[in-house]
Amino acid sequence: MNASEKPPIPQLSDMQSSLDQRQLAIQRVGIKHVRYPMTWLAQEQRQATVGVWNFYVALPATQKGTHMSRFIAILQEHTDLAGAAADWSVAQLHSLGAEVLARLQTEEAQIEVSFPLFLRKQAPVTGVASLMDYQLTWTVLAKSGQPSELRLQVLVPVTSLCPCSRDVADYGAHNQRSHVTVSLTLADLSLNPETVIRAVEKQASSELYGLLKRPDEKFITEYAYDHPKFVEDLVRDVALALQQLPGAQKIVVEAENFESIHNHSAFARLEL
Amino acid sequence: MNASEKPPIPQLSDMQSSLDQRQLAIQRVGIKHVRYPMTWLAQEQRQATVGVWNFYVALPATQKGTHMSRFIAILQEHTDLAGAAADWSVAQLHSLGAEVLARLQTEEAQIEVSFPLFLRKQAPVTGVASLMDYQLTWTVLAKSGQPSELRLQVLVPVTSLCPCSRDVADYGAHNQRSHVTVSLTLADLSLNPETVIRAVEKQASSELYGLLKRPDEKFITEYAYDHPKFVEDLVRDVALALQQLPGAQKIVVEAENFESIHNHSAFARLEL
Amino acid sequence: MNASEKPPIPQLSDMQSSLDQRQLAIQRVGIKHVRYPMTWLAQEQRQATVGVWNFYVALPATQKGTHMSRFIAILQEHTDLAGAAADWSVAQLHSLGAEVLARLQTEEAQIEVSFPLFLRKQAPVTGVASLMDYQLTWTVLAKSGQPSELRLQVLVPVTSLCPCSRDVADYGAHNQRSHVTVSLTLADLSLNPETVIRAVEKQASSELYGLLKRPDEKFITEYAYDHPKFVEDLVRDVALALQQLPGAQKIVVEAENFESIHNHSAFARLEL
């Protein structure tokens, strides 16, 4: 096709940095749902996992566009450095904020990565070991000239047992899987996701396990019956427990109970 | 752009009916995930709902392509006829098979529609009413010169209570929401989804309700404790119950228990 | 089981209104993911659809729990009044805020309902008709002694065509389906979702249709090529268009392009 025959459009060379006339700043622009292999420096050991990344920057009203491909370039450099999968830790995620600000030549950036973390747990009576999976989502909020803010979100699946059902019934009590999702800002980078997960699990009617034998199942069944919790109790007790963790700030707790007697959920959200 | 400057491609007029040289028949080709409003002629009354449709035909090895737009045209005609939302019943779905064969000039077609059906249920003790939602999926298999086959799939959410947990524990028993998904061919078009749903629910540790008061919660908690079922029991008992329904053929039963003590499901599948 | 043998728990009569010792208010507590049939009073006609509802109230620090079952009771009353499916309109949703405050005896409530709205569209050249589906989410924010705030979110699927690809290539340009999600507060209840949808669609590289014939496909292909938009352009142009709508306040625009040349999305978010 001859250029003369194409409908006229502005030349795109340097389009991203050209002046935009609409006078509207964009709070977030970037790429979403990029899957990359990674290893996570967990408390006990280095762990193979897969991250889903979002990278955003803020765009001033005068600027036409951002440089989307640089986000992938950064991710790829970290991966190449480490071989097959990039190594990430709390500290490395935190420093990614400044790296994105510099490479994208921007004043503000937000980076999110979500991946499953696996903890080795032992069954409460027999001690048989298995892994439990917890979905972590880290958010790095970077502003030029300020230290980056690092937020952690963890989804912790637990059992909740209904106090009302237990109270009214002569025997039994309905219970179900629940998702407790907590998010907090790390004032201290030494606060581990593992510590947060354990603090949440202790407040549930029972924690979950990959592998249980009969004596464990007996223990857990009775333990849950002895620790009934409404969804309101769950979010309050978890919030109180997280308040005790040094370095945990701006705490938000949500709980969703996939009710075993209804086809809908009970839900609560508490912001400290 | 001048046609002469475009890279040469075959003229598309009648492309769909042109001869394909690759000598490969295609078993299914069509459109997927079309959302349309509909009313469903339920046992008790006409019900507002939303259908997600798939339309496929078989394509002989010699034929290049199918007429995708005709599927939407058919759906739209049914909708226009009825005003805001097409009226559908078991009989109308069944006759849709022949309509698609004729309009697409094909020997074989498959039409699928999935929508929530709502049943008005009364709580077991107080009798308070609420709706429960069940996901239906109908499949019409049409072949030229044969009566269409109509298959029904229903997802029935129920409670399952673990016999092992009940047996080993001094008190309580873990239970959870389970999805029982049954599919069957209707040898008799008078077999209602409502009848299938009730047959499934009776085999569960307990059925679910939208609305329960305390006396109902007591009843259901104790009922579930009195009717413990492994996932193996669930699929076997449901299969036996469906076998008793006149007109139910080629029965398949699946059950998935969203275990309240694990972060994974127990699952079973039984084909009669 | 004798009461004496059960582990001691507080009597649950009036548990919900009993005094909580943890001194933590809960911002939102209620039920989530309740599916109910409904009819929506659309601009042109009454429309069959299915709503997914969330109902929440705020709980003061001193109160132990809320009355979950009352949410379903309210929904059921509206459904019974109307027969098979509750009738809802912008005005009825708005007044639901006060109803929930009164029935739950609370100072603050949030109600959300999400459902597909269908618009009858005519293809741009041939005029053939079909329905397009748009996901609406309404949020009612009710506070005692204040008028309720009503927010509308609409997901509008469109085509986006990449200006850079068009500029650098001698022929063709990559394009893809994009989701433009806008949310706004209705200062004036006469602002229609239909008006919002049309305002969004006009800013896309092209709008979408259920049914197109060849002359329509030619028109749309060329129209998109003549209206290339980066994701940054999309959110800015949509924001400017919504700013012109009387009654639209607190406007937020998001766009996600499911890039046809990558396996990830381009994304932007603009808050006015």
Added chain:
Amino acid sequence: MNASEKPPIPQLSDMQSSLDQRQLAIQRVGIKHVRYPMTWLAQEQRQATVGVWNFYVALPATQKGTHMSRFIAILQEHTDLAGAAADWSVAQLHSLGAEVLARLQTEEAQIEVSFPLFLRKQAPVTGVASLMDYQLTWTVLAKSGQPSELRLQVLVPVTSLCPCSRDVADYGAHNQRSHVTVSLTLADLSLNPETVIRAVEKQASSELYGLLKRPDEKFITEYAYDHPKFVEDLVRDVALALQQLPGAQKIVVEAENFESIHNHSAFARLEL
């Protein structure tokens, strides 16, 4: 609680191996959606990823239940052997069939694992590197006394460009992301997923990349315009290409085009 006060139930000791009276065999029973970290021995290097596992056995009509916990025990043993994440390869997956048969003392088992595989790709003109993710699902079908059957399913995201749109329009052509999902039985364990992926990508209008610069975007845009494909062409051309791969048997090809001009997909399925 005294045993005398509990409603009578059969003792569960050896319940799983007790005789079932319902005379119904169960084709599949086991566990579903177990997430575990793993490393995959890819063609080029060992790769960190996360697997989602299903384990099923067949249950004879006379047997009451299976031993659910043994599945997790097997998975955990492989993980402990390797440290933080189990090492898996085609050969190790294949031999897992016999292991499950032996440990579960059963005649038939089915094991499924799904995980993302990442390939390092170079952009077509500039050669810049990035990773692309492909979802693999392996199925091991094991029967006592027979060699296990190993099936591979791969989801390959590609670009499809519509020949009709290109033909009718004076300029441009609508295109979109498509998912080509192929499954095949490995008659020869040396057939690599990487080989299958490359065979699929070559038949698309264009393959996808994580990272592209402008010369690459020009190349890909023009390449797609030069290689228009209907969904029917995609499945036929991919089927022909897979037929050429030594060791590929029982080939099934599906393609779903997320149409950029509609809000639904075009779909085709071809079984060789």
